[in-house]
Amino acid sequence: MTERCEVPRENATTDEVRRILTTARTVAVVGLSDKPERASYRVAAYLKAHGYRVIPVNPNIGGVLCQKAYPSLRELPEVVDIVDIFRRPEAVPEIVEAAIARRARVIWMQEGIVHNAAAERARAAGLSVVMNKCLMKEHQKMLARAEGHP
Template identity: 55%
Template sequence: MKRENEKEDLNSGSDAPGGNPPGEEMAAILKSCRTIAVVGLSDRPDRASYRVAAYLKGKGYRIIPVNPTRKEIMGEKCYPNLASITEPVDIVDIFRDVDAIPEVVEEAIGIKAGAIWMQLGLVHNEAAKKARSAGICVVQSRCLMVEHKNLVG
């Protein structure tokens, strides 16, 4: 997957255009949230999206698959898009190509998601800025599973 800006320091503070929140803020998000919509969740266990979602489900999170080509993944009903989800979503975890991020972010804003998490290698500063302007915390190019292991355990 390509990055919008390869040289940007993604660990910089949340004030930076493409920066991530500090570790304490990411940990607080992970500790307080319970529902994660995984956009682009695959039904194939060998895919990163499946492994991450399975890990999070095993840690007690409610996983909501978002995949328009499937009816169910991991025993959970699939939704074609975020707008179709009928319950509040704490985190939108994105496993889509960078070109799809602006549309996913628009939907996340529309459902008033608490946070948007772009998986490792995914950066879209323009979409991130728009989400932050709407009051949504954004994490870019970080694996939700790895950060959970490092920050929450």
């Protein structure tokens, strides 16, 4: 079976990524693992260490990084700024629909994750979209040394 590999047709600009990183405070990490060796754990731990409120979204764990985990975005008790996705591309459309329903501001698909149709749906609903970029790496590149910023 051949795996379909998408390339982002449209992606956030550097200025838009910088704006997202400087204005966001709350990040729901969908697919966050409780295993420290996993990328999702490392990224979430980094974000938390840099002042972001991290909300784990994973139906298979009770909590991680001293935070209660929620089974899905629909069960979150609050609105989040960024929905950071660590799931396979085929799971993205459902996550985007839940993010729209929960009034999130940004869909962020981690490195290797691209879903153009879901991105178009999110943009049509007024959300910003970043695809195929690591939230931690972008923060390190743009803001890690900035004074007074998470």
